[in-house]
Amino acid sequence: MKKNDPRKMAWEILARVEEGMFSDLALDAALSNASQLEDRDRALLTELVYGVLRYRGRLDFALSHCCSQPLRKVEPAVLRLLRLGCYQILLLDRIPVRAAVHETVELAKRLGLSRATGFVNGILRAVDRRRESIPWPDPRKAPLAHLQHVLSLPKWLAQTWLKEFGAAEALALAEAMLQVAPFTVRVNSLQQGREEFLAALTDAGYQAMATAYAPEGISIEGGGSRRLPGDDRGAYQLQDQASMLIAHLLAPQPGERLLDACAAPGGKTTHLAALADNRAEIMALDISAARLALVEQSALRLGTQGISCRAWDLTAAPDFLKNGSFDGILVDAPCSGLGTLRRNPESRWRRQPADLAVNAERQLAILSRAAPLLRTGGRLVYSLCTFTQEETEGVVQKFLAAYPEFERIDLRLQVPEAWRELFDEQGALRTWPHHHGGMDAFFAVGFRRKA
Numbered sequence: 001m002k003k004n005d006p007r008k009m010a011w012e013i014l015a016r017v018e019e020g021m022f023s024d025l026a027l028d029a030a031l032s033n034a035s036q037l038e039d040r041d042r043a044l045l046t047e048l049v050y051g052v053l054r055y056r057g058r059l060d061f062a063l064s065h066c067c068s069q070p071l072r073k074v075e076p077a078v079l080r081l082l083r084l085g086c087y088q089i090l091l092l093d094r095i096p097v098r099a100a101v102h103e104t105v106e107l108a109k110r111l112g113l114s115r116a117t118g119f120v121n122g123i124l125r126a127v128d129r130r131r132e133s134i135p136w137p138d139p140r141k142a143p144l145a146h147l148q149h150v151l152s153l154p155k156w157l158a159q160t161w162l163k164e165f166g167a168a169e170a171l172a173l174a175e176a177m178l179q180v181a182p183f184t185v186r187v188n189s190l191q192q193g194r195e196e197f198l199a200a201l202t203d204a205g206y207q208a209m210a211t212a213y214a215p216e217g218i219s220i221e222g223g224g225s226r227r228l229p230g231d232d233r234g235a236y237q238l239q240d241q242a243s244m245l246i247a248h249l250l251a252p253q254p255g256e257r258l259l260d261a262c263a264a265p266g267g268k269t270t271h272l273a274a275l276a277d278n279r280a281e282i283m284a285l286d287i288s289a290a291r292l293a294l295v296e297q298s299a300l301r302l303g304t305q306g307i308s309c310r311a312w313d314l315t316a317a318p319d320f321l322k323n324g325s326f327d328g329i330l331v332d333a334p335c336s337g338l339g340t341l342r343r344n345p346e347s348r349w350r351r352q353p354a355d356l357a358v359n360a361e362r363q364l365a366i367l368s369r370a371a372p373l374l375r376t377g378g379r380l381v382y383s384l385c386t387f388t389q390e391e392t393e394g395v396v397q398k399f400l401a402a403y404p405e406f407e408r409i410d411l412r413l414q415v416p417e418a419w420r421e422l423f424d425e426q427g428a429l430r431t432w433p434h435h436h437g438g439m440d441a442f443f444a445v446g447f448r449r450k451a
């Protein structure tokens with residue numbers, strides 16, 4: 001067994017995620033401590049961690065048909081091994097079943113779980129033998145069970161999506177949320193145009209193409225494993241295409257005073273600055289001082305100017321800011337993040353139904369503190385990387401009822417023709433991975449202050 005065994009590393013990272021750590025942070029930390037790990041093993045490690053987290057519902061369904069005791073009674077360390085092995089058997093074509101079983105049993109020994117080797121061996125062999133007879137629920141006859149056990153959603157999410165979207169849409173969305181999100185970057189337009197950066201990437205051997213909607217977006221085939229050319233000089237920023245649309249909706253102008261109310265880590269703050277040609281004055285707030293440091297780092301790296309940062313919990317009134325003093329406000333609020341499930345696969349298991357109401361309450365509180373800071377005639381964009389009714393329209397309706405001096409803007413009237421398909425009939429942005437070229441699912445609504 002190799003010194004840096006990707007399967008053992010995956011098992012350890014999955015244990016940390018079960019303890020509450022974010023998978024991307026745990027993976028990044030492990031990868032940076034294992035510089036000698038070959039590219040192939042780095043890719044396998046990433047695939048195993050994200051794959052097991054994404055497909056946990058499907059893996060557990062298969063395992064429970066091959067295990068004589070309920071999975072909840074299996075020791076967590078052993079269940080983690082079973083999921084890793086089962087993922088390789090059912091979802092990784094490139095690993096022969098014999099190797100998947102053998103490596104998992106060997107890993108059990110290395111982890112001090114020798115007593116479980118017979119159990120692990122027996123169940124994984126049964127998964128392979130019985131794979132054709134596992135009674136996978138039919139999507140037409142049993143959409144709820146299919147969403148849970150094939151498309152790997154917890155029951156409450158499967159029920160909510162079925163209720164909100166109907167079976168066909170819920171199934172398509174859940175299928176899309178199991179895919180690997182595209183790797184996209186926003187070209188730093190303060191330095192160069194998209195064509196120029198595309199040419200540099202192509203010259204360096206990347207398969208890169210312009211994104212369909214965001215004018216400064218580039219999507220890169222197989223990106224992410226290495227730093228792209230121009231990384232040191234801030235030629236680009238990692239950002240999903242949907243997220244790149246948000247700053248455009250606020251349409252920042254040179255000379256304006258803007259508030260980014262929930263700014264960290266700064267993807268949209270730096271984009272706002274670039275769109276205003278570095279000539280806007282931007283106040284970036286965030287509850288987390290540690291995360292605000294990332295905004296400062298990004299601003300430095302990308303060469304954006306005019307951004308000042310201040311840590312503040314915007315559920316309390318910011319006494320250091322004058323009412324009516326901003327031309328534009330972005331409230332990119334904390335939310336359930338269900339629109340970015342592909343990037344944070346553990347969150348499908350971590351989120352609880354009660355989170356939605358808690359988020360909605362906090363979102364309304366933040367909007368309520370931001371609203372008085374806008375000047376008459378100014379505009380406010382409220383955006384989220386989620387789509388639940390409670391956090392989107394639910395909050396919008398409560399906000400409009402409490403602040404009659406605000407009116408809703410039909411954002412379709414201010415965007416390029418090609419973007420209009422991304423908006424609902426009320427003029428709010430609603431992007432979907434299964435409809436719009438793999439974008440994350442975002443929501444954004446615009447308001448104007450009338451008086």
Ligand SMILES: C[S@@+](CC[C@H](N)C(=O)[O-])C[C@H]1O[C@@H](n2cnc3c(N)ncnc32)[C@H](O)[C@@H]1O
Binds near residue numbers: 265267286315366
């Ligand atoms: C969706 S993220 C913002 C992403 C950011 N706009 C970007 O594009 O990089 C939401 C942010 O809200 C912050 N936040 C949470 N509660 C807050 C509060 N009460 N006041 C201000 N910021 C808050 C979180 O720390 C988090 O950084």
